[in-house]
Amino acid sequence: MTDPQISPRPRVAVLVGASTVRIWGMSSAERLRRQLQRAGVSDVRASAEGLEQQADALILRLDWAYDQRLIAALLERPGACLVSGAEAVAASVAGARAQEVAGAIANGEIPAGTEELDPEGLAGSYDRKLRKREIAFLIPLSEASVADVEQRSFAGSYKGVTDFVTKFWWPRPARAVTKWCAERAITPNQVTYLGLVLMFVALFLFWNGNFLLGLIPAWIMTFLDTVDGKLARVTMTSSKFGDILDHGIDLIHPPFWWIAWIYGLPKAGYPVDYAGLMIAVILIGYIVQRLFEGAFIRLWGFHMHVWRPFDSFFRLITARRNPNLVILTLFTLLGRPDLGMAAVCVWIVLSLVVHGAQVLQGTVENRRAPLVSWLDA
Incomplete structure (x- = not known):
C-alpha cells in the first residue's frame, strides 16, 4: 500500500x-x-x-x-x-x-x-539569467513615474554581458521602437518574422555581391533581434515557440551570411584564392566556439563570459555576429569587402584561441577552488 x-x-x-x-x-x-x-x-x-x-x-x-x-x-x-x-x-x-x-x-x-x-x-x-548586478526595481506608480518604470523595466530586460553593439548602440532606439510596438499590440513573433525575412534578403544580396546594399537589411535584422526579445520581456508575452524561433534564427544564420559573402566576392570583382579555407575557418570556428561555451556551462554551471572581468570584456568584442558585421561594414565602406572577410576569419581564429584558453584555465583553477562568477562573488 x-x-x-x-x-x-x-x-x-x-x-x-x-x-x-x-x-x-x-x-x-x-x-x-x-x-x-x-x-x-x-x-x-x-x-x-x-x-x-x-x-x-x-x-x-x-x-x-x-x-x-x-x-x-x-x-x-x-x-x-x-x-x-x-x-x-x-x-x-x-x-x-x-x-x-x-x-x-x-x-x-x-x-x-x-x-x-x-x-x-x-x-x-x-540577476543570473541576465548576467548582471542590478537591484530589482520597486517604483510607486503615477503619471510622473511612468517613464522611469518603463526605462527601468526596459533596462532590466537587457543582458549585462553581451556584445558592444547590443550594449551601447541599440538601447535608446530599441526602447523607442519597443514602446511603439507595445502600444500597437505588435507581438514579438511578428517582429521576429520580419527579422527572418530581412535575414534572407541580406543572405541573397551577399550571395550576389551586393555588399553595401545587403548590409542595410542585415543591420536592421540585428536591431530587430534586440527589439523582439525586449518587447517579449517588457510586455510579458514571451512563449516557448517564440523563444525557440528567435534563438534558432540567431544560432543558425551568422555562418551562412559569411559563407554567402565569400561566394559573392568573385561576383563583385574580388577574386578569392582561399575560399575553401575561409569557409572551413567560419564553420569550424563557429561550431567549436559554441562547444567551448557549452562545455564551460556544463562543467561549472555558468557562462564563461561572466567568470572574470576579462571574460565579460571579451564578450563585447568576440567573433559573434555583431562585431563581425562591424568589421565587414568598415572594410566595405573602404571599398575592400574581401579584406573585411579575411579580417573576420582572422578574428574568428583569435577568438577561438581565447575561448579555448578560458576552458583550459577554468580546468586548472577548478582544481584549487570551485569556479565562481565575479558578478556573483
Whole structure:
C-alpha cells in the first residue's frame, strides 16, 4: 500500500488598491496578471474574502510597479513583507491570514509577524539569467513615474554581458521602437518574422555581391533581434515557440551570411584564392566556439563570459555576429569587402584561441577552488 500523493498548496494572488496608470500599453492590473502568470500563478483575485486557508497567498498593491524578480522571490519566501522605506507594498502569507494582511497592505501598513525586506534583501543584487548586478526595481506608480518604470523595466530586460553593439548602440532606439510596438499590440513573433525575412534578403544580396546594399537589411535584422526579445520581456508575452524561433534564427544564420559573402566576392570583382579555407575557418570556428561555451556551462554551471572581468570584456568584442558585421561594414565602406572577410576569419581564429584558453584555465583553477562568477562573488 502506497501513501496518497500530497496535493500542492494552491497559489493565489490578491491585488489591492487601484491605479489608472498604463505601462507599455497595459494597465497596472494587466501587467501584474502577466507577471504572475510568468511566475506560475494563474488564480488572481480582487479580494481575499473566501480564500482557502491552506493556500499560499501573495498580496500586491496595484499602485506600485514590480520587477519580475520580486514576484518570483516573494513566492519562494512565505512570511515576507516587501517594503519601501517604512511602507508595506506586498506580502506572501498563508491563506488563513490573507484577508487581514490584504487590509494592512492596502493601507501601506506592515502586517504583524512578517519579515520586512526591501528589494535587495528579497531578491538580491545579481540577476543570473541576465548576467548582471542590478537591484530589482520597486517604483510607486503615477503619471510622473511612468517613464522611469518603463526605462527601468526596459533596462532590466537587457543582458549585462553581451556584445558592444547590443550594449551601447541599440538601447535608446530599441526602447523607442519597443514602446511603439507595445502600444500597437505588435507581438514579438511578428517582429521576429520580419527579422527572418530581412535575414534572407541580406543572405541573397551577399550571395550576389551586393555588399553595401545587403548590409542595410542585415543591420536592421540585428536591431530587430534586440527589439523582439525586449518587447517579449517588457510586455510579458514571451512563449516557448517564440523563444525557440528567435534563438534558432540567431544560432543558425551568422555562418551562412559569411559563407554567402565569400561566394559573392568573385561576383563583385574580388577574386578569392582561399575560399575553401575561409569557409572551413567560419564553420569550424563557429561550431567549436559554441562547444567551448557549452562545455564551460556544463562543467561549472555558468557562462564563461561572466567568470572574470576579462571574460565579460571579451564578450563585447568576440567573433559573434555583431562585431563581425562591424568589421565587414568598415572594410566595405573602404571599398575592400574581401579584406573585411579575411579580417573576420582572422578574428574568428583569435577568438577561438581565447575561448579555448578560458576552458583550459577554468580546468586548472577548478582544481584549487570551485569556479565562481565575479558578478556573483
